[in-house]
Amino acid sequence: MGSRAGKTRRPPITTSRSSSVPVDSGQEDSSWLGERIRRIALGLTAALVVARAYWPAEGMTELETGQQLPWTFALLATATLAVTGAMLGRSLRFRFSWADAAIVGLIAAVGVSASQALDRRVAINLAWQWAGVGLAYVLLRNLPRTRAESWALAGILAATAAAVSAYAVYQVGVELPELRRQYERNPERVMALAGVTAEPGSPEYRLFADRLVGSKEPYSTFALANSLGGYVVGPLVLGLGVLLAGLARRFRGDRDPFNPQPTWSSLPMAALPVLLLLVVLLLTKSRSAFLGLVVGGAILAVGLGPKLGRRGVIGGALGSIVAGGLAAAGLFRLGYLDRQVLTEATRSLRFRFEYWVGAWRVLTDGGAWLAGLGPGNFRPEYRLHKLVEASEDVADPHNLLLEVWVVAGIAGLFLLVLGLGLVLWNLLGPARRGSDEPASNPAMEADPPRPASLLAWGGLGGWLAVLMLGDLNLFADDNESLLRWLVLGAGWGLAVGLAGPLWARVPPSGVAFGAAVVAIAVNLLAAGGIGYAPVSCMLWGLAAVGLNLRDDRPAGRLRELPGLFPPFVAAAVLSALLGTFYGTVxxxxxxxxxxxxxxxxxxxxxxxxxxxxxxxxxxxxxxxxxxxxxxxxxxxxxxxxxxxxxxxxxxxxxxxxxxxxxxxxxxxxxxxxxxxxxxxxxxxxxxxxxxxxxxxxxxxxxxxxxxxxxxxxxxxxxxxxxxxxxxxxxxxxxxxxxxxxxxxxxxxxxxxxxxxxxxxxxxxxxxxxxxxxxxxxxxxxxxxxxxxxxxxxxxxxxx
Known part of the structure; x- marks a missing residue:
């Protein structure tokens, strides 16, 4: 999560445009200022993506969905800053692929569906949460100029997952035992603080009590353990991909002046944050996330097989299995895992099937298949169509495809499948550049910014963004709130410090990003949650950064449209978006x-x-x-x-x-x-x-x-x-x-x-x-x- 960019410098590459057209000092000054503004916008984007994972975002009421609007507004302001920088630089530099068009189209379809929802206020608020995720995706795709910046962004995403995992461990070891002690002393007060209104002794009361104080599953900054599992599984697969690539380069003895070999000490250091993610994934007991990990690991084995060799693949697989087995055995010994993780798997799948049947009835009997219901409007319709034996009045169908279909209709489903398919086709596909079009290298860029500054934006900036946008209160009466945020900050810093040396020398491959995206998507097929900003930010954030690093394919190529007109068009589109935000919010x-x-x-x-x-x-x-x-x-x-x-x-x-x-x-x-x-x-x-x-x-x-x-x-x-x-x-x-x-x-x-x-x-x-x-x-x-x-x-x- 560091980089060696800036250590090896080359003269700037001159283009035919720069050699034939004289540039006056005023234009040079405006270009310099535009570049500085772009870097600030990139840092703010990183900070906002980190901050979004630091406070819950899974409520469906007017008040809960409204609390998420400042984050979207901050991203709109960041996008305004980025467009201002492009106008000062008198050119629009961007990346584009049909995958981008499909993802932006999906966000637009969700926005259109909100205009016809029954509960219009909740739908509008949640549609802007989707829009915030879409803005983050667009900014992550277009603001980075160098591979070093995209590497740093990938590290920021992984470090954030490590931070919430560190807090999950703290939660299991400190907060949840204390909650159980408080419940034993005064159960009525604990249940009242949790918002439980059921009568003591009633079945509903016992259910909430069991979930609140009887469970050892961490949920960290999320509302549910399944959401935490879905958030960490992608970075876990990405981290495994970096570790395997580092081992392959170390054993093969590859020589690359721009990517030095990883040191032996950097490998076990980087393995520690990966092990933390694995432990937390096991603690969540999220079976769908486990399945995503297995599928992602299989893609890594196939994709990295030519580099690792047969022995490397077998050794990596055995090592991963042994590490997972030892971690599971240790947690089982400590009482944090039990046999029910396996024995109740069929019961959990039955619950999911009940949700899917109810969602299918909403689509067919309820007539939502064509235009959708709008975000946040599934539960009332689901109550009317669910099976009698269904366990819960769920807020979403717990299936990626059904969820998007119910929200945005058949058009949304088509755009989701198309967007994910094109993302994976670009991440996992072969190189498309010819020999006369070499891939860009960070060392060949003119004055590339050091990723260390971007890491500071992501770590410290993300922590401070919660102070302004989320629910961080440094002056709360209790010390628990402050300790929570200190643990998050410390976890983020340790992840960067431990994994940085390896991350700087072994950039993640397209296969690793593709496997990470597949792992999250597999989890969402049975857990749902693409409508939750932190989970979807991780999915689309990894997709965006991975596409950037595939500069051997057209999807990763940075294009440029010179002149003021292209930035002006971007500013006009953004102005329309800002006007819509103001009018609806x-x-x-x-x-x-x-x-x-x-x-x-x-x-x-x-x-x-x-x-x-x-x-x-x-x-x-x-x-x-x-x-x-x-x-x-x-x-x-x-x-x-x-x-x-x-x-x-x-x-x-x-x-x-x-x-x-x-x-x-x-x-x-x-x-x-x-x-x-x-x-x-x-x-x-x-x-x-x-x-x-x-x-x-x-x-x-x-x-x-x-x-x-x-x-x-x-x-x-x-x-x-x-x-x-x-x-x-x-x-x-x-x-x-x-x-x-x-x-x-x-x-x-x-x-x-x-x-x-x-x-x-x-x-x-x-x-x-x-x-x-x-x-x-x-x-x-x-x-x-x-x-x-x-x-x-x-x-x-x-x-």
Whole structure:
């Protein structure tokens, strides 16, 4: 992750253009400034790619997806800086291949799909996350000028994976044991901090407790261990490729003045970060990542076979197997691995199959196959089409192809397959240059920048970028937050220090990059997550840098369009992108700023706020609603405020606050906001129930109205979640409370039917609930018959 660029200098190569056209001092100065600006833009790109892996990015709510927008804005600003440098230099230097066109087309297809999504705000926010990944890919492709810069970028990606792996080890050894101790002392507090609202002792509570404190799987800066596994498997394969190439060169005794032989000491030093990645991959227990490692290793063996020879391939394979076996045995001995990794593999595959069947139903029965649903809109449709026995209400299909198809439609699927295919064709294909077109060498470049500065941008710059864009708080009350970031920084520095000597002498080959991309893609075929920026940044980042280093093929060739017009065209395209960003995101930011002011006022009065404060909060929330037509959060906050205001006035029956809440929540689920929002229906049910519980002496007409709202909300929740026994049971009891006995009995029978089919304990009915429904069904059926018979009897008597 260092380089020898700059140690061997040659005079700059002159071109026919430079020898025949005189250059005035003003143009020379602007070109010099343009080059300096390009280097700054390249450093910022490296820092932002590193920073993106340092804070979670897997949420699907309005708030969680909105927290990722500053990163995309920072990349847009970096792209503006890069275009400014090109304009000052009076030329546009770029790389292009059909793979680039397909990948950019995929990002565009996702953006188009967001414009027709049901939950428009979440879709727009996530579409800009995709756009951020696309911008990072374009910048990584076009900003590097030398092989040394691309080598350094590859090292930056690998070092970042080592950094999050170092934190994963710290998490397993320090943080998770401490979390378990805290849970033993005060389980309610730990579960409350984790946002778990289930009743203690319930199946849902036990499930969350087991996942939260019973698991030893690290997740590092990600939300899930599978995401961590998908992030590290590509750099692990790349690191193995560098190690094998270093061994091959050392044993063969190759002589290359520009790439000196690696020293014997550099090989075991570089093996340590690779071993760290392997250990963390084992700790995640991600079977799909294991499979990606095996496939990537097989590609390395085939691609590097001619250089390694038969003995080298066999020795490398045996060495990798022995290292993996010893690491697995050590972790098993320490209790971090168990036999369930193997014995439950078929169970995990069955879960994936259930997700895929549900996703296929969304595509075919739901009609999403053509245009897609837009990013972040899969879960509501999946609930309507999933199998009864499916284990979770997943946010994505856990399959790379199905995920992109569901998001961006058939066009997105085609562009994904085309883009990945062309990337691998260029990375793994043979050289295409003729003998009269030698590949560029960093030593032949005029004044190449030292990659050490780029490494500083990536390491320190990435750490600081989290301070500005992410959730790093150096002044937090607890020391855990600071320790976390110190571990990340130390892990990054150690990875560079240990692997740098080998990385500088043995540049990764196209085969190594191709194997790394395949490893990530194989993992995503069963784990999903291409919509998560850190994982997709690693996939497309390795693809971009690998294509740059294939300067023996047209995809890696740096082209130049002289003059001001090409940079002007690039600036026009970027201006259109910036305008679109401002038009779609600034309403959300204005709305959130107003909501933050409202939250600050309410935070000063945690119980019942003063009337003047509630009036001010109501004005702020009204402005937040007006600012963003797509956001649902302000409506939910305003409905909650109406409840607080009603309670603050003593809950007077004559003040029909429930009618105002109904109007607010009806607007919250009216397009362009999602009509399938489960969150709005749950809020409707909860607020009506709290109003009913606030005063037991409400008039019977008011109580009946509130119970009707609760019944309607519960029934709608069951309709939106048709395979949930718990939702149908809740709907049955709510309907019975408003004398809708026929519908209540039907919902109860459906709940019992689902309860018998569902294999997952946490999704089954509790014993008392099941018994209560079994006893109630005959009673409800009888009352329904009485209701139906009553009008007929009345008519007979009158006659």
């Amino acid at each position: 600034s309403p959300y930011w204005r709305s959130q700023a107003l909501m933050n002011r409202a939250d600050a006022i309410l935070a000063d009065h945690p119980n019942i706020p003063r009337q003047e404060d509630m009036d001010e909060v109501a004005r702020l929330l009204d402005r937040a609603i007006a600012a963003d037509a797509y956001a649902t959060r302000p409506y939910l906050a305003l409905a909650e405020l109406e409840l607080l205001a009603w309670l603050g006035r003593g809950a007077p029956p004559e003040d029909a606050a429930w009618n105002r809440v109904e109007e607010i929540l009806t607007e919250a689920r009216t397009p362009p906001r999602s009509p399938l929002s489960l969150e709005v229906r749950v809020a409707r049910l909860n607020i009506a129930a709290r109003m009913l519980d606030a005063r037991r002496d409400l008039p019977s007409s008011v109580q009946g109205q509130l119970r009707t709202i609760i019944a309607d909300a519960a029934y709608t929740i069951a309709e939106l979640n048709p395979t949930s026994a718990l939702a149908h049971a809740q709907a049955a009891e709510a309907l019975a409370a408003v004398d809708q006995f026929d519908r209540a009995a039907g919902e109860a029978e459906r709940a019992l039917e689902l309860d018998a089919l569902i294999p997952h304990t946490e999704k089954k009915l509790s014993g008392p609930s099941r018994e209560r429904l079994v006893e109630a069904i005959p009673e409800w059926r009888g009352k329904a018959e009485e209701v139906r018979a009553a009008p007929a009897e009345g008519t007979s008597n009158e006659g």
